[in-house]
Amino acid sequence: EAQVTQNPRYLITVTGKKLTVTCSQNMNHEYMSWYRQDPGLGLRQIYYSMNVEVTDKGDVPEGYKVSRKEKRNFPLILESPSPNQTSLYFCASSWDRGVYNEQFFGPGTRLTVL
Amino acid sequence: AQSVAQPEDQVNVAEGNPLTVKCTYSVSGNPYLFWYVQYPNRGLQFLLKYITGDNLVKGSYGFEAEFNKSQTSFHLKKPSALVSDSALYFCAVRGNYNTDKLIFGTGTRLQVFP
Numbered sequence: 237e238a239q240v241t242q243n244p245r246y247l248i249t250v251t252g253k254k255l256t257v258t259c260s261q262n263m264n265h266e267y268m269s270w271y272r273q274d275p276g277l278g279l280r281q282i283y284y285s286m287n288v289e290v291t292d293k294g295d296v297p298e299g300y301k302v303s304r305k306e307k308r309n310f311p312l313i314l315e316s317p318s319p320n321q322t323s324l325y326f327c328a329s330s331w332d333r334g335v336y337n338e339q340f341f342g343p344g345t346r347l348t349v350l
Numbered sequence: 351a352q353s354v355a356q357p358e359d360q361v362n363v364a365e366g367n368p369l370t371v372k373c374t375y376s377v378s379g380n381p382y383l384f385w386y387v388q389y390p391n392r393g394l395q396f397l398l399k400y401i402t403g404d405n406l407v408k409g410s411y412g413f414e415a416e417f418n419k420s421q422t423s424f425h426l427k428k429p430s431a432l433v434s435d436s437a438l439y440f441c442a443v444r445g446n447y448n449t450d451k452l453i454f455g456t457g458t459r460l461q462v463f464p
Contacts, residue, residue: 240393271454278440278456279394294451326393336401338384339452341393 238263242327242342249317250350257312257345259327267330268310269294269339270302272323279326285310317349352377354443356455363431364463371426371458373441383424384442385415388457394440400424411435431462 240261249255261268269284271294281294285304299321301313310329314321324346328339353376363369375381382401386394398409405417415426426439441455 276456279454281451328394336382338386338396338399339394341386341395343393344391 238340240327240329240340240342242325242345244345245343246346248348248350251318252316255314255317255347257314257325257327257347259310259312259342260308261310261327261329261340262308263329263340264307265329265331265340266307267332268304269328270300270310270312271326271328272296273326273344274323282312282325317347319349321347322349323347352443352445352451352453354441354453354455356439356441356458358458359456360459360461362461362463365433366430369428369431369435369460369462371439371441371460373424373426373455374422375424375441375443376422377443377445379446381422381424382444382446382452383415383417384452385409385413385424385426386440386442386454387411388438388440390437397426397439431460433462433464436460436462 243258266287270282271279273279280296282300283302285291291302326344327342330339331337355374384399385397387397388394397413398407400407400417408414413428438457438459440457444452
């Protein structure tokens with residue numbers, strides 16, 4: 237089954253404790269992206285990757301890091317989480333930057349930073 | 351600058367009645383338009399898209415959307431609503447320049463009452 241998987245689905249942590257949210261897709265997509273969803277703000281892009289070893293900032297990259305060492309994986313790293321990073325996070329993948337093709341989304345990771 | 355607006359936070363409709371979820375946009379050049387749906391505790395799912403061609407686009411689950419260039423709108427419609435259509439709906443838009451990004455609206459919650 238074609239899918240995007242994220243782990244963990246739920247995470248409660250404390251300020252400053254480094255964490256990684258994993259994302260993996262099995263569709264051989266070149267483009268992958270991370271979004272955060274906050275009430276009243278919709279989805280905002282954090283980082284995206286056009287291909288292996290190619291990453292770039294989205295609209296809200298501060299406090300986040302990503303890497304793309306393999307085509308299928310695109311982990312999101314919070315080196316020192318803060319309460320304002322409490323949010324619902326989605327990983328997505330597609331054949332391109334969302335120009336012609338739809339994005340496939342993971343199930344989401346609900347992060348709470350205390 | 352690109353922008354997308356979903357003017358209604360929530361739309362309420364009785365089962366069996368037609369529904370409309372509104373979306374307006376602003377881009378330079380030609381728009382690429384998408385609708386996504388988010389069911390509770392799930393990631394976003396693609397519904398339909400407009401790239402070019404016929405202004406009336408048909409998508410999944412009986413939904414359709416009409417591209418109106420003069421009004422810069424891309425409203426989502428369904429002739430007869432189902433209770434199971436209750437979800438959060440996102441409109442997304444991208445311009446046709448290479449540097450344009452896909453941006454999402456803030457979402458509209460559709461509530462269909464039995």
